Amino acid sequence: MTNPTSKVMPKSPITLIQNPKSGHCHKVSLFMSLNAIPYKTIEPDMTNGEHKSERFSALNIFKQVPVITDGDITLADSNAIFIYLIHAYADSDYWLGKDAKEKALIQRWLSVSAGELAKGPAAARLEYVFGATIHVPSVIATSVTLLTNMEAHLSNSRSTFLVGDHVTAADIAMYSYMAHAPEGGISLDGYPHITEWLKAIESLNGFVPMPSSDIAPARN
Numbered sequence: 001m002t003n004p005t006s007k008v009m010p011k012s013p014i015t016l017i018q019n020p021k022s023g024h025c026h027k028v029s030l031f032m033s034l035n036a037i038p039y040k041t042i043e044p045d046m047t048n049g050e051h052k053s054e055r056f057s058a059l060n061i062f063k064q065v066p067v068i069t070d071g072d073i074t075l076a077d078s079n080a081i082f083i084y085l086i087h088a089y090a091d092s093d094y095w096l097g098k099d100a101k102e103k104a105l106i107q108r109w110l111s112v113s114a115g116e117l118a119k120g121p122a123a124a125r126l127e128y129v130f131g132a133t134i135h136v137p138s139v140i141a142t143s144v145t146l147l148t149n150m151e152a153h154l155s156n157s158r159s160t161f162l163v164g165d166h167v168t169a170a171d172i173a174m175y176s177y178m179a180h181a182p183e184g185g186i187s188l189d190g191y192p193h194i195t196e197w198l199k200a201i202e203s204l205n206g207f208v209p210m211p212s213s214d215i216a217p218a219r220n
């Protein structure tokens with residue numbers, strides 16, 4: 001499989017302000033690693049609310065990680081950061097689609113990553129890994145709908161990947177929280193195409209894992 005990297009790289013490493021257990025942050029570090037984009041990380045003390053400070057809100061008005069800085073450019077939101085990194089440092093036709101239809105199909109999965117994935121498996125994990133309060137029935141229902149639809153999509157496709165015949169931004173956007181769904185009690189047992197898809201991403205050159213947390217008792 002080809003995994004094109006950019007011809008132009010940042011003059012200095014990009015700074016990724018992150019929490020190492022956040023899938024939104026892992027999406028960004030995984031993408032940079034796959035594309036050999038140099039970066040360093042900073043971890044604000046989120047347990048003590050450093051991300052709620054005025055200084056942090058100057059970086060991201062929503063007071064969340066990830067944030068990147070690249071020279072005098074500061075950007076928040078994992079999918080927005082993807083768009084920046086892809087256009088600045090990677091092959092945009094490869095990662096975001098070569099024609100209008102492919103671009104739309106990839107964008108659809110970016111939307112799913114900010115929608116069903118965030119409200120389902122990522123939210124389920126928030127409870128166990130970070131002690132957050134969640135509405136368990138709706139989180140489980142959203143997760144099961146997502147798993148069912150994604151499994152059907154992959155099983156009906158001739159490709160291992162979500163769009164087209166190679167990895168794209170769609171796969172990287174969906175990977176981190178899907179791979180770590182069992183940490184929120186969202187089991188991937190019975191979803192063989194999703195499991196194969198995770199393995200395909202994990203075998204890419206430059207893949208870096210997100211640190212694991214304990215597997216939670218299955219609730220689906």
Ligand SMILES: N[C@@H](CCC(=O)N[C@@H](CS)C(=O)NCC(=O)O)C(=O)O
Pocket residue numbers: 019022023024025051063064065066076077078079114
């Ligand atoms: N839409 C944002 C969501 C980012 C997000 O939810 N970040 C979480 C960590 S995974 C956060 O910073 N939570 C702290 C808080 O909201 O107080 C993205 O895609 O980057």
